[in-house]
Amino acid sequence: MRRGFTQVHVSHLPEPVMSARLQSLHAVGEAGISIDFLKMTPSGMSFLVADSQSDPVESALKPIGVRCTVRPARCVVEVHAVNIRDEEGMIARIVAIAIQSGARLEHICDMHDRLLIVVQEQDLEPLHQELLKLAEAAK
Numbered sequence: 001m002r003r004g005f006t007q008v009h010v011s012h013l014p015e016p017v018m019s020a021r022l023q024s025l026h027a028v029g030e031a032g033i034s035i036d037f038l039k040m041t042p043s044g045m046s047f048l049v050a051d052s053q054s055d056p057v058e059s060a061l062k063p064i065g066v067r068c069t070v071r072p073a074r075c076v077v078e079v080h081a082v083n084i085r086d087e088e089g090m091i092a093r094i095v096a097i098a099i100q101s102g103a104r105l106e107h108i109c110d111m112h113d114r115l116l117i118v119v120q121e122q123d124l125e126p127l128h129q130e131l132l133k134l135a136e137a138a139k
Helices: 017-030 051-064 090-100 121-138
Strands: 002-011 036-041 044-050 067-080 105-110 114-120
Touching (some): 067 121, 090 121, 114 121
Antiparallel strands (some): 002 067, 105 114
């Protein structure tokens, strides 16, 4: 588990959206802000920054006039499993358990050996407990 993130949504970008995305990313990069979990949406994008960067990211985006929403107190939960993509139904089982925990899943990303889930800080413990049960059952 990694704590201390803020989720940033940049939305309602003007056409052409790709150019507006590039301008937004350039502004964030020029401000020296590192981003994680970049996701494209039809009219914008979202990403994570360190909680300490929530004000700087808003300041970087304000001059270019884009709509920006920041949501602090986000965490990244890592679920490790070798060959997670190759084990039939494993990702579906993990995500189903995460949903059943009552956690609001804000982003999900899979890699060859892990699943990453972004949740609000308040949802971290219930999700963690449910995932521990899954791990114990798998032994």
